[in-house]
Amino acid sequence: MLRPTLRQIEYALAIARSDGLSAAAAALNVSQPALSVALADLEAQLGQALFQRRKGSPLRPTGFGAQWLAQAERQIEGIAALFAAPGRPALRLAIFEDLAPLILAPLLAQATSLGLHPLTRSLGFTALGAALDRGEVDAAVSWDLGLPPGLIRETLARITPQAVLAPDHPLAGRPSLGLADLANLPLVLADQDLSIAHWRALFGSRGLSLRIAHRCASPELMRAFAAHGLGIGLGYAQPAPRISHDGRPFVLVPLHDAGQETLVLARPDAAGTAAGVAEALPGLRRFLASLFPPNVKAL
Helix, strand or coil: CCCCCCCHHHHHHHHHCCCCCCHHHHHHCCCHHHHHHHHHHHHHHCCCCCCCCCCCCCCCEEEHHHHHHHHHHHHHHHHHHHHCCCCCCEEEEEECCCCCCCEEEHHHHHHHHHHHHHEEEEHHHHHHHHHHHHHCCCCCECCCCCCCCCCCEEEEEEECEEEEEECCCCCCCCCCCCHHHCCCCCEEEEECCCCHHHHHHHHHCCCCCCCCEEEEEEEEHHHHHHHCCEEEEEEECCCCCCCCCCCECCEEEEECCCCCCCEEEEEECCCHHHHHHHHHHHHHHHHHHHCCCCCCCCC
């Protein structure tokens, strides 16, 4: 009887982090057909699908897949810790899923020079907060939303929200926009954990309501909808280049009256910090400081 290999498990985790085969194949430096075959073989051995296949949408875990992948992530972390090089303390680090494309690859590429051995997980708001609360991770890089109380929060940047528009949209040429400018227009929002509730609260604080035209499974899909003129997207990330996955350009316009959101490095209180984690934190701080210099206003 065949058994899943570590490589197949790592491939499945990479697909989950990347929301698709093509991005995962590029990150792993393997061909997309090879990745697809490995995933199909793994699912055949498990007897259940790990991911939902929907044309035009990112791959998302099934209910079974979400549980299996979470358990697989923990097992892979444990195996990696067994082979951590001496003198390189293992750091269990969670990264909010929308920030992972910006942070994860350069962190892993620079880990040796920083003296780090990071065991990373890309998680949504709820799962990230729960992982911190249960002690499953030592630190997390996230927006300061939905995090459990009692954490040490080190501010990395304060980020101005952005409207995402098609280049030919009438508002695309404005230097900035206010929430009232958007209140009666169709909006495209990423339907993730606390995201829509966050935007509702911002508009509601000014007596405004949202007209949601589309709810998208990811920020990438939200930007693609906006680029095609299906509504105005709202978000905080400023990807480079300003092109959707299907090659359509979009424009970012800052929201001048929506405040700023704080990006933090969050971790349990110092009394609960293990010696190895304390040794790893300076290297992690140096890396994050290179990504988010002091006084950064927009990401």
